[in-house]
Amino acid sequence: xxxxxxxxxxxxALVMLISLLMIMAALWLPPVDREIEVMDxxxxxxxxxxxxxxxxxxxxxxxxxxxxxxxxxxxxILSMPCGSHAGLAIFSEARSLILMTPVEVCANYHDLxxxxxxxxPTMAWARSxxxxxxxYTAIRQAKEITPQPTVVFLTDGHEAPPVHExxxxxxxxxxxxxxxxxxxxxxxxxxxxxxxxEFGEIEGYWEINEVMHKDVYASSRGDAAELNNNRxxxxxxxxxxxxxxxxxxxxxxxxxxxxPTSPQxxxxxxxxxxxxxxxxxxxxxxxxxxxxxxxxxxxxxxPYSLFTKQHE
Amino acid sequence: xxxxxxxxxxxxxxxxxxxxxxxxxxNNLDKTVAWTAxxxxxxxxxxxxxxLKVLSSVVIAALLLAVASPxxxxxxxxxxxxxxxxxxxxxRSRSMDDxxxxxxxxxxxxxxxxNSKRRVARTYLTEFVKKRPDDRFxxxxxxxxxxxxLPLTYSKEAILNTIEANSLGKGLSDTNLADALxxxxxxxxxxxxxxxxxxxxxxxxxxxxxxxxxxxxxxxYKEMNLSIYWIYLKARQGMTLEPSxxxxxxxxxxxxxxxxxxxxxxGIPYRAFEAGSLExxxxxxxEIDEQQYQTLIVEELVPHEPKAxxxxxxxxxxxxxxxxxxxxxxxxVRKAHE
Numbered sequence: 001x002x003x004x005x006x007x008x009x010x011x012x013a014l015v016m017l018i019s020l021l022m023i024m025a026a027l028w029l030p031p032v033d034r035e036i037e038v039m040d041x042x043x044x045x046x047x048x049x050x051x052x053x054x055x056x057x058x059x060x061x062x063x064x065x066x067x068x069x070x071x072x073x074x075x076x077i078l079s080m081p082c083g084s085h086a087g088l089a090i091f092s093e094a095r096s097l098i099l100m101t102p103v104e105v106c107a108n109y110h111d112l113x114x115x116x117x118x119x120x121p122t123m124a125w126a127r128s129x130x131x132x133x134x135x136y137t138a139i140r141q142a143k144e145i146t147p148q149p150t151v152v153f154l155t156d157g158h159e160a161p162p163v164h165e166x167x168x169x170x171x172x173x174x175x176x177x178x179x180x181x182x183x184x185x186x187x188x189x190x191x192x193x194x195x196x197x198e199f200g201e202i203e204g205y206w207e208i209n210e211v212m213h214k215d216v217y218a219s220s221r222g223d224a225a226e227l228n229n230n231r232x233x234x235x236x237x238x239x240x241x242x243x244x245x246x247x248x249x250x251x252x253x254x255x256x257x258x259x260p261t262s263p264q265x266x267x268x269x270x271x272x273x274x275x276x277x278x279x280x281x282x283x284x285x286x287x288x289x290x291x292x293x294x295x296x297x298x299x300x301x302x303p304y305s306l307f308t309k310q311h312e
Numbered sequence: 313x314x315x316x317x318x319x320x321x322x323x324x325x326x327x328x329x330x331x332x333x334x335x336x337x338x339n340n341l342d343k344t345v346a347w348t349a350x351x352x353x354x355x356x357x358x359x360x361x362x363x364l365k366v367l368s369s370v371v372i373a374a375l376l377l378a379v380a381s382p383x384x385x386x387x388x389x390x391x392x393x394x395x396x397x398x399x400x401x402x403x404r405s406r407s408m409d410d411x412x413x414x415x416x417x418x419x420x421x422x423x424x425x426x427n428s429k430r431r432v433a434r435t436y437l438t439e440f441v442k443k444r445p446d447d448r449f450x451x452x453x454x455x456x457x458x459x460x461x462l463p464l465t466y467s468k469e470a471i472l473n474t475i476e477a478n479s480l481g482k483g484l485s486d487t488n489l490a491d492a493l494x495x496x497x498x499x500x501x502x503x504x505x506x507x508x509x510x511x512x513x514x515x516x517x518x519x520x521x522x523x524x525x526x527x528x529x530x531x532x533y534k535e536m537n538l539s540i541y542w543i544y545l546k547a548r549q550g551m552t553l554e555p556s557x558x559x560x561x562x563x564x565x566x567x568x569x570x571x572x573x574x575x576x577x578x579g580i581p582y583r584a585f586e587a588g589s590l591e592x593x594x595x596x597x598x599e600i601d602e603q604q605y606q607t608l609i610v611e612e613l614v615p616h617e618p619k620a621x622x623x624x625x626x627x628x629x630x631x632x633x634x635x636x637x638x639x640x641x642x643x644x645v646r647k648a649h650e
Contacts, residue, residue: 005645006645006649012642013635013642016639019635023624026624027621027624087473095481095482098477099474100462100470114462114465115462118460118461120459122459123455125455125485126485290378294375294376298372301338303334
């Protein structure tokens, strides 16, 4: 079908007029408010000795668990929409130490990365690694922060000294009151743990006779002591303690994800459990308006003659 | 993607740029004429028709470029401001968990909450940071091994939240003053001299340092042109950093006096404020605030500026004559067909 000449002229004039109005709207229409979901998070990174084990793959390289944790934290912060907040904390000994309470991720990205890059085994103030207790302190401190952040706890789950299955430190708070995710790091094979000296420098590996292999409290209890005695002496070696972290996360009402491959996995998990906030952002519609004007104009100039039968 | 000094959010739109040629290759608007020789030769019409094609191309190109969303990328500009570059060195030792400025004996032994020295320091430092718009702040993590946790930054949010975090939880068992002082100086290493450089130490005690450490600190602080401000949170009301005549014999060998002596001996600007009460603490902060307004080179981050408007204006300017001409043709054609 071919439009008559007057019709074509009419349609062209109409399209030109609409395009003109669209361009004007693109220039002068004020930005509209759009709501996006943002959340507050607190990344707690394990900096104990077992995190120096090189058994996680990153691309084609094998890197230390700590480096992986830092890189994963960086990517996760980068994946959060602007307006989200992220804080940083480290854990060593039996407690978590918050170093920066949550700040807006886009405006403070540089500072967050600066601080993250400083996280080093040298910061550890003691040479033990009591994961459960550290997790409890992280939860307790998260409650002191307003708005309360979702805790992301990055660890390999290695408890040193070991904890007996029945003699866990008590969690006195309400499970799930503070939402959180434990991110498990590390390979599944038992490997030697680099040992750091008092300056945090790596000096050889932990030897079998330098670490405790049993829960000391269990030793004094008849029934538990028996079980304790049958344990293999492997506490100087480390792997990702998945079942332990699953137990711990159930106890405190956290989610557990093991060796996630993309930051999206964590973000999705966090969105499910966090109290997200709606944050209005200004959104300029000019791209849409200019696109409409453009498409209309192109409609005028498309070579229709190629598709329609030419009149003789 | 960067191109022509601009950052383009949707560079793939460039692939559509050949579309600008469309107006030159179609005759959608041509009128079928029985015999072209009948059409009079009219140079003005030719010029107008050419102009309209050019205008159409310009509009399409301008709209495409606008849709690609160009922006001037984020950049830093330097300007002169007034203020200083300040490294905060907050004592994180256990004793900082004790109550500040206690008057009763009983309170001395209770676990302090909101009035612990660490929290009091948080309150006043927060107020101080907020009062100083141009200052750059850094923060040293003060533990067994100190770490330059937050290198000098202009972000008030970052430093305030670091100070806030410092007030949470319990103190650390072991702190190393000499190491922390050394690291504070390192914050300024490889930095151009922008203005007054200050290490602000807030602590409730001193530590003995080795001679080597003191020598090294002296050298560094002199080289780097640093000043030290020490807000000393007094535990005992009677104790002063300067020896006095009717001194308690117990005070003479206190580490804090040794540190005070050492700071004086470095030969750099040094002020000690002995705060025994909240009022004194506030006064000390105010005095530092007043003293430190020297010229400072401030780097400011200019956020990225969208510049699609340039192209939208171009599109608008080309669109106006184009649309009017088409409206005019429509009017003419309607008249002719009436």
